[in-house]
Amino acid sequence: MFPEYDVIVVGAGHAGCEAAHAAAKMGAKVLLCTMNMNTIAQMSCNPAMGGVAKGQIVREIDALGGMSGIISDKSMIQFRMLNRSKGPAMWSPRSQNDRMRFAEEWRLALEQTPNVDFWQEMVSGLLVTDGRVRGVRTGIGLEIPGKTVVLTNGTFLNGVIHIGEKQFGGGRTGESAAKGITEQLVGLGFEAGRMKTGTPPRVDGRSLDYSKMEIQFGDENPEKFSYSDETQPLTEQRTCWITYTNKEVHETLESGFDRSPMFNGRIQGLGPRYCPSIEDKINRFAERERHQIFVEPEGWNTVEIYVNGFSTSLPEDVQYKALRKIPGFENAKMFRPGYAIEYDFFPPTQLKLSLETQLIQNLFFAGQINGTTGYEEAASQGLMAGINAARKVQEEEPVILKRSEAYIAVLIDDLINKGTEEPYRMFTSRAEFRLLLRQDNADLRLTQLGHQIGLADDRRLERMLDKKSDTAKLINDLRQKKLSPDLINEGLEDMDTATVKEKISVEKLLKRPQVGLKEIMDLDNDLKVYLSKYSKDVLEQAEIQIKYDSYIEKEQQMVDKLNNMENFRIPVHFDYLAIPALSAEGKQKLNKVRPETLGQASRISGVSPADLSILTVYLGR
Amino acid sequence: MFPEYDVIVVGAGHAGCEAAHAAAKMGAKVLLCTMNMNTIAQMSCNPAMGGVAKGQIVREIDALGGMSGIISDKSMIQFRMLNRSKGPAMWSPRSQNDRMRFAEEWRLALEQTPNVDFWQEMVSGLLVTDGRVRGVRTGIGLEIPGKTVVLTNGTFLNGVIHIGEKQFGGGRTGESAAKGITEQLVGLGFEAGRMKTGTPPRVDGRSLDYSKMEIQFGDENPEKFSYSDETQPLTEQRTCWITYTNKEVHETLESGFDRSPMFNGRIQGLGPRYCPSIEDKINRFAERERHQIFVEPEGWNTVEIYVNGFSTSLPEDVQYKALRKIPGFENAKMFRPGYAIEYDFFPPTQLKLSLETQLIQNLFFAGQINGTTGYEEAASQGLMAGINAARKVQEEEPVILKRSEAYIAVLIDDLINKGTEEPYRMFTSRAEFRLLLRQDNADLRLTQLGHQIGLADDRRLERMLDKKSDTAKLINDLRQKKLSPDLINEGLEDMDTATVKEKISVEKLLKRPQVGLKEIMDLDNDLKVYLSKYSKDVLEQAEIQIKYDSYIEKEQQMVDKLNNMENFRIPVHFDYLAIPALSAEGKQKLNKVRPETLGQASRISGVSPADLSILTVYLGR
């Protein structure tokens, strides 16, 4: 009944959708098999994309030719560039999205992708022979042959939902858990673990009093995620609101702690430390008198409201009572309580950098199943797994990004080398080369590669190349273009920066912290006219490159140095146990992870600098 | 945590949505409690509304102030008035709908309805004391107090899905079955039964060859369902296609009959005779060489296709092989197989005409739970149950429509008096007074009532009253307006109808079968100008009333006669068993159904005309 597929993707969450799209775009015959076609690309938790470090990931996905950026753009109801007041390494795009629109846009996009077939059913197991995956087995017992399989089961594997002292099976509220896969994989030798995450109650926007909250507008000139011209920035936006918990709220919540599944030991899985539940926050930061609550609409028209910051698995009556003590929530009506969910994950140290498993050939894992949390983290892994599954079928080398190239690489490299004990979330601090990995240059970093592997289309490549050459030309011009003291000194004084005695190039001026292109333009009308030829993107790019030139160069030098070691490959069957000088822990970790390069070895936790020198010597460098 | 609600509606299918909306509009405080807020108003089966008799029901719901008409209008992708070539009693509006849009529009409409609260959870039982319902109990053990409860569980009660020899629990594919309610109700003395229904496989539109099919366009001048001006007819439509099964298809299907759950006895519930599975059709009409298949798009943009006419629960490989032998389906790809579902229902003879149960006060049943099938049947019951639950709380008499007033009344009256052994579906033949119950006059029949009970708004009433008085004026004018032979005789000849010697009124001319208002208009420009003042609705209404005047009057006389008996009330505690002259069966049935009026008694199957005369005598008439 089914042809043999090149790639079978199990699950249509953020990871699965990107995987299916990427592999199909690259020419693979893809089956996307998911439990319910009505819940394709459901946002399980907050209706938002991007944010600090996560926004950068969305831009990278987009630069490579993935869809998360375009889908986010098409479904957004508000856009903000976070951290604008800090350096450009910190600028982070974030959108509030219409939950229903987001899912619909993804589904329609996948439907419009040639090579993606759909099958609506639960996958209950894998077909495996001779250490290689051959397809999947479904709930009604169908066997679907596939050359590669990408598992993206999210929070569904043996999912258990907790609300207070109640618990019941489920992969998300109202949806069934997936059974069978964990058990089979453990039987095949995989190690599985248990994690948890949580979500806040949903409330009825009609029951809130917004006059008691702070209003939060979107950006005045909103941008967007995608570098392509397929989408446009919003011309109209919805607002959000901010309110705060208080002592009363905290006391009410505390009154339920004895019935909390987190505190009475019923939940064993570890939760995301950086996305804690409200009870966690109160518990860990007992000194804080209030916590921020973001009141976010779920879409253009719906009255459903997402209570960001109030994730909880306390008993529903406690949730309710506490909620109503938040300013503006005095008459709040709940649509459903918050809850925590526990699910199986597979420690990602069992993967190769391509996201293929070490144990079973042609089997890939991506998303929450690898112990991560977040849509963006999931989507980016899905993208890479989809790319590498397609390339495996095409007998091409896997695509492995470098830590200096993309947050996506940092994510995957961290997962595989360090593993994770708690749901892994991306932060800018995890990246060594933050100044290289900016949201404004993801296209310059990655689109060429995306095009080369057949994912990003010609148009994307052209746009990137245009931006690159325009930027280079502009930088050169700004270096040549000199402004005379009489033209600018008055303005410079206004900007609180030193006046000049001789002509000075725009480039030089731009390196001053107080001075931006916009300010200089206002001093010289000729320049303004000249600059108006360039797009906003190019102007921004040139300014950043000029302003941060020396810092960027320094990072780049470090990268080059490291790359030398980084890329030095370790033979596949290298026998670590036979090197007595290695530390016991180093030996064990190296043997377990089996790094592909010295660079990878250097980042394994437990592998000391001493171990690394010894290894370098043994490898004859 | 919850206030006491006036009306708790369990389930947000077609019945539940109408019930919640109606009760809230009438001022009741309503809680709509459903398993999954993402599946509110899901169309479980075909993405279409209306059709023969069903279209009339949608118009009636709309006339009363319900929402199904407006939602259908807002989400339709094609409209056709079926049976235009027959008499106006048979004209039946039908729309093809965008499945996702339909659900979204319903959800947003409910969200915009003040007085409707939402709770997302499975209801697992009822709170009942002293023979009266007091609220519901949810899956996590919450008790929600309610003065009345409307159960609209659809196909979810102990739902079991069958595909070939496989079977598993579920309320719809990918959704859980509901447990607990049946068992509790049986414990309380209710009789429960088992029914089944089925749905076809869904296929990928990109894999079909439409050149081998007949194309089916929407109407050239599409109309719409709602009498209100909230919606507009489509200006653009999607097309459908028609193809046919053949001997090969049938043989392939037959090869799976030994594994069919319908034929090997695994399914016990009775299915809808008039909406049979393809295996049923082949089996029952073995002489027919082909069956029609309607190929219907599921929305504006999706590639998903609904294979109308191919409902089946044969093993998926058989479905697939047979499907591919249908012209145009040679390369069809399936998204998911068809399946049958068995579920619990409660024989509706246990209800009062208000849809309240006889056993438990303030408990109402509506929709598929009453043994019906179809969205329109469900929605109309939901509407009436919602109305009557609200009225019960307001201590008002229930609204009970007459068989001569609405198809909705025919439906409910049939259910309660005759019960049903198989899923009940509406047909025009079930109505005695078809000519009165037309799709064009549902507003004239029902809007006044809808307004009086606080459901239809003032604007609706005004529109109806305008239509009514305009129609009366127009009819009168057409009676006065005489056309001279020289003006019209040539035209009459062309129409193949007798010429006239003297002036003749437009009214008289219109009574001729060959002559319509449109044709007469073309003969007299003055008339044309005069008529252009009237809306299409009024012109059509006047024409129908004039043309069918004598038939309509005859039906009306019968209705009046019957109403005399119809409305004669039987005392609530009337002791049928004490009347020896009644037939044994009559006695038993009367005692079981406990009809409220003589009219109702007359329609109970098993109550003979003789029984009726005896009863009439005993009641002193």
Ligand SMILES: Cc1cc2nc3c(=O)[nH]c(=O)nc-3n(C[C@H](O)[C@H](O)[C@H](O)COP(=O)(O)OP(=O)(O)OC[C@H]3O[C@@H](n4cnc5c(N)ncnc54)[C@H](O)[C@@H]3O)c2cc1C
């Ligand atoms: C309650 C809850 C709270 C969360 N809170 C946060 C938070 O606070 N912060 C944060 O960043 N992230 C949070 N998340 C996580 C976020 O939703 C995930 O990181 C993200 O959705 C993961 O994407 P994914 O593609 O890996 O999996 P998912 O989005 O979970 O998608 C999994 C998909 O696989 C399908 N599937 C699963 N098993 C099978 C099977 N056997 N056969 C067929 N299909 C299958 C499912 O139907 C689904 O479509 C939360 C998730 C949940 C459920």
Ligand SMILES: Cc1cc2nc3c(=O)[nH]c(=O)nc-3n(C[C@H](O)[C@H](O)[C@H](O)COP(=O)(O)OP(=O)(O)OC[C@H]3O[C@@H](n4cnc5c(N)ncnc54)[C@H](O)[C@@H]3O)c2cc1C
């Ligand atoms: C497979 C299938 C095939 C069908 N085929 C046809 C056909 O060929 N022709 C035809 O005319 N009709 C068909 N139908 C029937 C049609 O779908 C129904 O007639 C119609 O949807 C009934 O509406 P309803 O409101 O009664 O129930 P449904 O539309 O089934 O809605 C029930 C609602 O109740 C909710 N619910 C159920 N139990 C609980 C609970 N305990 N707690 C909270 N929420 C609950 C569900 O989540 C759902 O929202 C088919 C249905 C199915 C499932």
